[in-house]
Amino acid sequence: MNSLPLADLEAFAAVAEVRSFRRAASLRAVSASSLSEAVRRLEARLETRLLNRTTRSVTPTEAGQRLLERVAPMLGEISGALDQVRSSDESPAGSLRLNVPTFVAREIIPAIAAAFLKEFPGVTLEIEAKDSFVDVFAEGFDAGIRYDESLDLDMIAVPLGPRQQRFAAAASPDYLKARGVPAHPRDLLHHSCIRHKFDSGRISNWEFERDAEIVRITPNGPLVANTIDMELRAALAGVGILSTFEDLLRTHLESGALVEVLRDWQQPFSGPYLYYPSRRHMPAPLRAFVDFVKGRRLDA
The missing domain is CATH 3.40.190.290 (D-Maltodextrin-Binding Protein; domain 2)
Structure with missing residues (x-):
């Protein structure tokens, strides 16, 4: 068997991790149809179905889950290595879209945003304040800020702002x-x-x-x-x-x-969290913001 294209493996892992072609496409800034075609190519090469697809859900098959568990860490290492090479030569640039509750937008984010933008002048930060529970990734946001009672269990969450509120x-x-x-x-x-x-x-x-x-x-x-x-x-x-x-x-x-x-x-209750679905395929502005937020927590 010929070697498998890395891009098709990445497409499969992206869809399998978030269990949605549309959400994975939004995160990768590509079309859902291109991801679907990449997964079909991979399944054809392996002669094995990797994803069960219905009009309402996408879930890995048993074979797909085994493959995801093996390749996800490897793809993460490759992505991290490439990001490290890129970051050594240039500062992050581009846009970063965040969906946040109105209270956080008013009381917490302004000081964080000012310090972040001062350190990363190449980033344009776009903040939309909303209290409704929307699928922020399907809506095209890079990350969201929410409280723990409204976080999905499969999200990566980073503490942001005060750790106790009432x-x-x-x-x-x-x-x-x-x-x-x-x-x-x-x-x-x-x-x-x-x-x-x-x-x-x-x-x-x-x-x-x-x-x-x-x-x-x-x-x-x-x-x-x-x-x-x-x-x-x-x-x-x-x-x-x-x-x-x-x-x-x-x-x-x-x-x-x-x-x-x-x-x-x-x-009292726990303070808010910055959350996102995967460490892989993370845009450079989001990776810089995550590291910045983590650094502020260490300094607090």
């Missing part, structure tokens, strides 16, 4: 004087709550936890908004109780413009 519920002193201070999360059902609407149209419930007791409520209130600026201004004006990231409220809590309620019911 939510806080707060209202203006005038509101609490007029309506009273809630002593239990269920008391919020009788209060005016300022609710956040996500891009998908979903309005999230509020969750509280204390001493292993978890309380989830569906708040009611006169205002529903999709921007934290409007929600925060409404809370300051006495419209109702707002629940959001503590970091967004801290200045107003310290000044007394807002008063936190139910503090002992708000538990």
Whole structure:
């Protein structure tokens, strides 16, 4: 048998790892049809089906899984070696597209982006802030930033930003004087709550936890908004109780413009992660950004 083309093996591994021709094509900046043809050539040479294809899914066959386990590390070593040679001669250049939650875009990414772009002036960083859970790779992004409860298990995740955060519920002193201070999360059902609407149209419930007791409520209130600026201004004006990231409220809590309620019911949670599906075929700007983020964590 003639030697197998490296490009066809790379195409197969890319599709098998993310289990999608469309997603793999987006990551490699090629057409899905070219990847499909490469996999067909490989299967014809091996006289073995490597991928099971349906209209809804792509999964490796038993033979395909064995091949993937053997070749993926080898392809990774080759890609890493080539990247090392390239990086020794030139600084990364090109565009890097990130999909991030609005809170991260507002409070965490700006300082990181400024320092990164100063170190890598050849990179153009494009950030799209969205709270909806989209397939960021199918949408053409190089990587995403999310919290661990919404990360797929097959993603590579790198900690980014503060490692602990918490939510806080707060209202203006005038509101609490007029309506009273809630002593239990269920008391919020009788209060005016300022609710956040996500891009998908979903309005999230509020969750509280204390001493292993978890309380989830569906708040009611006169205002529903999709921007934290409007929600925060409404809370300051006495419209109702707002629940959001503590970091967004801290200045107003310290000044007394807002008063936190139910503090002992708000538990910390893990900070955000930069995530991407594979270390192989990583564009140079993304590899530089991943290494940069890792370096900041080491320096923290």
